[in-house]
Amino acid sequence: MAERWLGRTRFVGRDRELARVVEALARPPALVLIEGEAGIGKSRLVREAVAATDRDGARTLLAVCPPFLEAFTLGPVVDAVREAAPDVAALGLTAVAGALRPLFPEWSQDLPPAPEPPADAGVARHQLVRALAELLDRAGVEVLVVEDVHWADATTLDFLVYVATRRPRPLTLVLTYRPEEVAADSPLLRLTSRPAQDVCQVRATLGGLPVSDAAGLASSMLGGDRVSAGFAAFLHDRTEGVPLALEECVRLLRDRDDLTCRDGEWARRGLDEIAVPPTIRDSVTERVARLGADARRVLLAAAVLTDPVDERTLAAVTGLPVGRWPAALRASLGSGLLGETTARPGGGLPAGRTGIAFRHVLAARAVYDRAAAHERAAAHRRAGEALETAVPPPVGRLAHHFREAGLTRRWFAYARQAALLALSSGDHRTAAGLLHALITEPTLPPTEVAALAGQVSSHAFTGDPRAGEIARTLRAVVDSGRLGRRDRAAVRAQLGRMLLTVGEYTEAAAVLEQAIPDLADHGYPVASAMTVLGLPLHDSWPVATHLRWLERAEAVASSSEIGPVDRFELRLARMTALFELGEESGWELAGRIDADESSPQAAVLTARFHLNAGHAAMKWGRYADARRYLAAAVDVAGRHGYQRLRDLALVTAGHLDWLTGAWDGLDERLAAWQEVDGEPLIRMDALLVGTQLRVARGGPDEEARKVLAAVREESVRRGTTDLPAEAAGALARVAAEPSADHTAEPVGRLVRKGVWLWAGEVLPEHLAALTSAGRRSEAEELVAAFEDGARGRDAPVLAATLASCRALLAEGRGRPAAAADAWEAAASAWRALPRPYDAAKAGERRARCLLRDGRRTAALAALRAAHREFTSLGARYDADRVRRALDAQGAGAEGPWRPGRRGYGDRLSPRELEVVRLVATGLTNREIAKALSRSPKTVATQLNSAMRKHGVSSRTALAVRVTQAGYDAGAEPGPSPA
Structure with a gap:
């Protein structure tokens, strides 16, 4: 594998600059100036340009200026000429070339005699410059490339000015340099500011890649x-x-x-x-080392502050006397490491304002890391003191600075304020990070941990490894013996929630039960703990036990004085538990919950209400309700900035699209969610659906099995209820051989708990494996239990699942006629939901039963119908399987395979077309995302897909293909030949 990772980097992102340089080199004489910071790609651009203009008989000489503290006279050009090793004796040099003897002592016997040394040093330098220019002329050099000219000695710079401006034959020059390191009196500026009229001059300023x-x-x-x-x-x-x-x-x-x-x-x-990579660290260290102590203090202050700040704040953090500040600022800005940067929201300046900051995060980190610990702590203290005067005070940043300064009490005060502010604004992610730091701080007394514990939202730590650390801290606080009864019970209740978050359900239930007696005199805390026990997470408890806890919680809530927001949260938790248990009363409760966006706390609960109801409606098979709820969740979460809830609603809507056959562009939408960092539920759901979609289009493979197995294992570990069952069912469908091993655990859990709502995506696959293995009686007992558990529940997905289970049993009994009728009923049930993919699969099973029953005409008609349904969806793998069945019967499908409107293969999808048309206009990904109301991640995914389909590796090449193909006119052709 490692060999794959060591490939030579592709030349990307410089197509426009390359075209300009190549054009200039094709029209000699030329002066090409390539400027940019260290590592920006100047040398690579030069190499690509020279390679692109390599002509027969042309001679290019490459010189590099080393970063010597004291540069040698004409050293870069002399070294380049020496390495080229021309036949000096055959060049026919004039007497002036004798001036080169001091530079090339090894060629003394081939050079003319040295001229008499002139009395004027300027004349001597002019002779030397003329002699070197003649040597290049006679050696046939047409292009002189000099890299890192900012490090060149004065005579080399004079030489470059001479050969660029002499008449009648200027030399083509290609010069690279860092503009921030060019001195104000450098002769190089005479070249860049006064181009000759008859010389083609190009200046390419390189910035970072998009x-x-x-x-x-x-x-x-x-x-x-x-x-x-x-x-x-x-x-x-x-x-x-x-x-x-x-x-x-x-x-x-x-x-x-x-x-x-x-x-x-x-x-x-x-x-x-x-x-910080060593190369970057060394480069930054070398630049910092050339600065004085005051300038280094400015750099450290900027590294500590991280965000753009005004000069007054930066000066305060340096701690420099007023008289030394201006010179220190000039020197630090002159290093090129700092610059004026636009402030981002939440930074030290109002968003959109410009301030001083490091140009690159890695450079700031390199400066920060090389500073002594006491210097960093002092700078953080000064930063905190400088920012305390801001109105309103940036409590989050103050907490960070005082913690790094080692001022624990001041850190604690600001961190607590920041956490409460984040909670009140609905920013649970930020609050989670702050509360984690506070609660796990070893020096914090148990009583203060207890005061903070109730603020921790377990929802914010879903999938977060820090949840385990918080659980360990809370357990230690409970066991410390230093808390009163009330505080101990509150901490224990929060510990139970965190244990649920990390998947320790049995212990979580025990801890919550232990906390409830000491919470009895508090309405909301005890009702909340009881409601948590009503969730069907404890593996060994039956449904009846969970329902009893929910009834007790409702009784406590009804008899207690509870505020409106807390009551809303209790109703939401009860509703969610009832949905998960498959109880109809959950829908009745949902109808009585009024949306409330009057405060951030209520608004986030409203978003969660719509999300949970939408997810439940999808699982119950109430798809119209699911779309309505999920759209409301996206709207509320989007308007209030609850990004995680909005993302969860969007990926759940993508899952709904998979179920209902709305596959158009679904793979593109899912791709943006499959690598969402820190959001395992979003990522797992996207991977589960995306893999099933890929299998439907291209068939099962080992990679699909690995992904589905990983989703199943991770979702079990994280305590989700429905994902493990669906992942197990999907894994059984792609298994090389039918086996009940994939589905035995989730089906066993269904039986133990009696929560049959989760059966839809796993039970049919388990029954198919049982009947295939001849375990018919076991299968029939399982279906009987399922039928009993589903009775009386208005869950359309259960009715369709039961129909498929009955059809599987009929097949297992060897009764093809009855099985065909049962599969027809199942197909109708799936189609009514609608679940067209499941309906098509049921129709295919019916056709095969009809064939076994000898009803060939009806079977062929059913096979053709299934083929049409699969084709319409874009399920090519399934459609090909049905076509093969028809071919085996000597009856082809109706018409050739067409990908259909839902599958695009190597053609660009409509969403990709929208992106590439905007790429052709020169917009950046962020600008395209804003124009199309998509995330930049989605745009990047669609752009990469478009480039892959067209066999190009850059935006410029893609724009050319787009223009050639006429996409701007609305065409939708396939990719051009590579």
Whole structure:
């Protein structure tokens, strides 16, 4: 595998600059100036341009200026000429070339005699410059490339000015340099500011690559496989698209084994941070070392602040005397590491304002890491004190600075304020991070931990590894013996919730039961704990036990004084538990819950209400209700900025699209969710649906089995109720051989608990495996139990599932006629939901039963109908299977295979077309995302898909293909030939 990761980086993102440089080199004489910071790709652009203009008889000389503290006179050009090793004796040099003897002592016997040394030093330098220019002329050099000219000595710069401006034969020059390191009095500025009229001059200023090109560069290093949108955004955020930094980050992640390849796509393993790569660290260290102590203090202050700030704040954090500040600021800005940057929301300045900050995150981290610990702590203290005067005070940033400064009490005060502020605004993710830091702080007294414990929302820690740390801390606090009865019970109740979050259900139930007696005099806390016990998570409790807890919780809530928001939350939790238990009363309760967006706390509960009701309606088979609820969840969460809830609603809507056959563009939408960092429920759901969709189109393979097995294992570990059952059923469908092993555990849980609502996606697959293995009596007992459990429930999915189960039993009894009738009933039930894919599969099973019953005409008609249904969906694998069955009967399908409106193969989908048309206009991914109301991740995924289908690796090449194909006119052709 490692060999795949060491590929040469592809040249990406510089098509326009390359075209300009190539055009200039094709029209000599030319002066090409390529400027940009270290690692931005200047040298690579030069190499690509020279290779593209290599002509017979042309001679290019490459010189590089080394970063010597004291540069040698004409050293870069002399070294380049010496390496080229021309036959000096055959060049026919004039007497002026004798001035070169001091530079080329090894050629003394072939050079003319040295001229008499002139009295004027300027004349001597002019002789030397003329002699070197003549040497290049006679050696046939047409293009002189000099890299890193900012490090050139004065005589080399004079030489470059001379050969660029002499008459009648100027030399074509290609110069690369870092503009921030060019001195104000450098002769280089005479070249850049006063171009000769008869010389073609091109100046290419290189900036960071956009996200899409950063993804392409990383992909080329990883064997050409795609990189996930999340990984590309992670890299770009930390490198600002600087190619060298990108390369070094990928190498570092590879060396640390922090990369993984899933479904032919590279992604991170979920790390939030990355160490500074050694190359970047050394480059930054070298630049910082040239600065004075005051300028280094400015850099450290900027690294501590991280966000753009005004000069006054930055000066305060440096701690420098007023008289030394201006010079220190000038020097630090002159290093090129700092610059004016637009502030982001939540930073130290109002959004949109410009302030001073590091240009790259990695550079800031390198400066921060090399500072001594006491220097960092002092800078953090000054930062906290400077920001305390802001109105309103940025409590989150103040908490960070005082914690890093080692001022624990001040950190605790601000962190608590920040957590409460985040909770009140509905930002549970931020609150979760702050509360985790506070609760797990070893020096915090148990009484203060108890005061904070009730603020922790277990929903915010779903799938978060920090939940385990909080649970351990809360357990230690409970066991410390230093809490009163009331505080101990409150902490114990929160411990129970966190144990549920990490999947320790049996212990969680025991802890909650133990907490309830001491919570009895508090209405909301005890009702909340009882409602949690009503959720069907405890593996060994039957439905009746959960319902008893819910009844007790309702009784407590009815007899207690509980505020409106807390009452709303209790009703929502009760409704969700009833849905999960398959109880009709959940829908009656849902109808009595009034949406409330009067406060952030109520608004987030309203979004969760719509999300939970939509998810339940999908599982019950009430698809119209599901769409209505999920649309409301997206709307409420979007308007209030609850991104996680909005994402959950969107991915659930994608799951609903899979079930109802709305497959148009579904794979593109799911791709954006499959690499969402820190959101395992979203990622698992997207992977589950996306893999099933891929199997329907292309058939099962080993990769699909691995993904489905991983989803099943992770969803079991995280305590979800429906995902493990559906993943097990999907895994059974793609298994190489039918086996009840894949489905035995979730079906056994259905039987133990009596919660048959989860049966729809797993029970038919289990029955098929049982009947295939001849375990008919076991299968019949299972269906009888299911029929009894589903009775009286208005859940259309249960009725359709039961119809399929009856058909499977009829097949197992060897009664094809009865089985055909049963499959017809099942197909009708699935079609009514609607579940067209399941209906088509039931229709295919009916046709095969008809064939076994000898009713060939009816069977062929049923097979053709199934073929049409599969084809309409874009389920090519299934359609091909049915076509083969028809061919075996000597009766072909009606017409050739057509991908249908839902499958696009190598053609661009309508959503991809929208993106590539905007790419052709020059918009960035972020601008396209805004124009199309999509996320930048989705746009990046669709753009990568379009480039892959057209066999190109850059936005520019794609734009050319788009223009050639006439996409701007609304065409929808396939990809052009590579």
